[in-house]
Each structure stands twice: as structure tokens, then as C-alpha cells.
Amino acid sequence: MVDGRYSAYSKEIPVLAGLIYYGLTTMLRRTTVGEEYCDIVQLYDGKAPGTARRFSLLGLHVLAPYVLRRVLNLQEAAGASEVRLKFLARLEGLVSFLSRVHLAVFYFTGTFYDPSHRLAGIRYGFTRHMNAARPPYVVLGVLLAIQLVVQTMSTIKEGITELTAEKDANQVSQNGSQGEEQAAQWSGQKCVICMGDRVNDTATGCGHVFCWECIFDWCQLKEECPSCRQTIDTKKFIKLEHYSI
Numbered sequence: 121m122v123d124g125r126y127s128a129y130s131k132e133i134p135v136l137a138g139l140i141y142y143g144l145t146t147m148l149r150r151t152t153v154g155e156e157y158c159d160i161v162q163l164y165d166g167k168a169p170g171t172a173r174r175f176s177l178l179g180l181h182v183l184a185p186y187v188l189r190r191v192l193n194l195q196e197a198a199g200a201s202e203v204r205l206k207f208l209a210r211l212e213g214l215v216s217f218l219s220r221v222h223l224a225v226f227y228f229t230g231t232f233y234d235p236s237h238r239l240a241g242i243r244y245g246f247t248r249h250m251n252a253a254r255p256p257y258v259v260l261g262v263l264l265a266i267q268l269v270v271q272t273m274s275t276i277k278e279g280i281t282e283l284t285a286e287k288d289a290n291q292v293s294q295n296g297s298q299g300e301e302q303a304a305q306w307s308g309q310k311c312v313i314c315m316g317d318r319v320n321d322t323a324t325g326c327g328h329v330f331c332w333e334c335i336f337d338w339c340q341l342k343e344e345c346p347s348c349r350q351t352i353d354t355k356k357f358i359k360l361e362h363y364s365i
Contacts, residue, residue, distance in 0.1 A: 131186065138182040146174050160244040169242050180236035188212065220268060227261030313338055313346055321360040326350045329360065 145152045149168060151161060164173055192208050222235050232238035311318045313334035320332035328347045330338075336354065338346060345352050 131189070135182060135186045139178070142178050142182060146178060147171070149174075155244070159247045161247055162242050163245040164240075164242050169240075173240055173242060177236055177240040177242055180239055181234070184236070188215065217268070217271070220264065224261050224264040224268060227257045227264065230257065323358040323360055324352045325356040326352060332357075332359070 142152075144150070146162070155161065162169055162174075162177075164170070169177075189212075192212060195208055196205060219235060222232075222238070226233055231243050233244070237243065309318050310316065311331045311334050312328075313330055316331075318329065318331050321329050322332040322335055323329050324335065324345055326345050326348055328345055330346070335346075335357070339352065339354050343352055343354075344350060
């Protein structure tokens with residue numbers, strides 16, 4: 121019973137926990153566990169940020185990702201069009217990609233750890249003097265940048281493949297329409313392959329009728345219907361007796 125209740129609110133519980141945690145730390149001008157461990161504090165223009173700016177950081181960091189995901193789920197549940205769902209999915213992917221780009225920029229510059237801090241204008245400052253040189257986070261930035269470039273190239277390649285597949289599908293559909301028009305013109309008891317009277321009428325899985333020998337020989341070269349271009353299987357051919365149109 122408990123597991124079922126938790127599953128029903130599995131998306132809301134982390135959001136509630138984040139609101140409580142940051143409400144008791146950031147909103148009360150206290151440091152989080154990570155900030156205390158690293159001896160850093162939040163700053164805006166060299167001083168502690170005001171309540172409104174802290175509140176905006178809380179909303180951007182905790183609520184904004186949940187709201188975006190919630191909108192996507194509602195669109196899917198409402199039966200939105202395929203085009204709209206594709207757009208929303210790509211929008212979600214773009215947001216995730218830009219967040220990783222922002223992290224790479226942080227490794228290079230050391231300012232604004234995530235987009236929520238950048239939008240709120242809040243950065244971190246050390247509470248103690250740093251004697252040692254800063255760790256070489258630039259190396260992490262370079263590695264992440266390489267990964268992002270590879271991901272971008274892969275996404276572009278997938279997009280080109282998808283466009284090519286759609287173009288081929290449209291071409292096949294046009295060819296099928298032309299084939300059906302020709303079949304209508306060749307109606308009667310003529311075989312559209314040999315253009316003669318049909319002998320041993322044989323129906324394919326898509327419902328078109330040809331001479332047995334004609335369609336069998338045709339499938340040895342190409343396993344698709346000469347009329348509608350659908351893929352056909354010789355094992356599913358049906359021999360027709362006393363058939364006429």
C-alpha cells in the first residue's frame with residue numbers, strides 16, 4: 121500500500137523535499153551542506169542576495185524542471201498530435217543539452233554553476249583565502265565539450281536520416297498511388313504484369329490478382345506488389361477458382 125502511494129507521487133515527493141530543504145537553508149540565509157563543506161556562500165553583486173532573488177533561485181532550481189516535465193506529461197495524456205509531442209520532446213532534449221553546455225562553460229569560467237543561478241544572478245564566493253592554485257577544472261570542461269560536440273554531430277546525423285526516410289516514404293506512397301491508378305485502368309481480367317488474360321488467378325496478401333506464374337516470377341526479382349508496392353510473401357498467395365470481375 122505504501123509502495124503504491126509513493127509510486128503515485130514519485131515525481132512530487134523530490135520537489136517537496138527540495139522546497140523544504142532549500143526553504144530551511146537558502147531562504148533563511150543559511151548555507152547548504154555542500155556550500156558549508158566547500159566554504160562558499162551565495163553572493164549577488166558582492167553581497168548576500170535579497171529574499172526576492174533567493175526565492176527566484178528556489179523556483180528556477182526546484183519548480184521549473186518539474187513544471188516542464190508536468191506539461192509534457194499532460195500533453196501526452198491529453199492525446200496531443202504527433203507533431204506537437206515531437207516538438208515538446210525535442211524542447212525537453214534541448215533544455216537538457218543547454219544545461220550541459222552551461223556546465224561546460226562553468227568549468228572554463230568558474231561562475232554560475234547552473235542556469236538557475238545565472239538567471240537569478242547569484243554566484244558563489246569563498247569564505248576563506250585560497251592559498252593553493254585552483255584545480256584544473258578546464259580539463260573537465262574540455263572533456264565535456266568534446267562529448268557535446270560528438271552528441272551534436274550524432275543528433276544532426278539522426279535528423280538527416282529521419283528526413284531521408286520521410287522523403288523515401290513519400291516517394292513510395294506516390295508510386296503506390298500511381299500503381300493503383302494504372303491498376304484501375306487495367307481492370308477486368310487482364311494481368312497487369314503480362315498485360316494478357318489472367319491464367320490461374322492468384323491473389324496476394326494486399327488483395328491484387330495476377331497470373332500465378334507472372335506474380336511468382338515477379339517475386340523472384342522483387343518481393344513487392346506491382347500495383348501498390350506493398351511487401352508481399354509468396355507463402356500467403358491464394359489460388360482463386362472460378363474468379364471473375
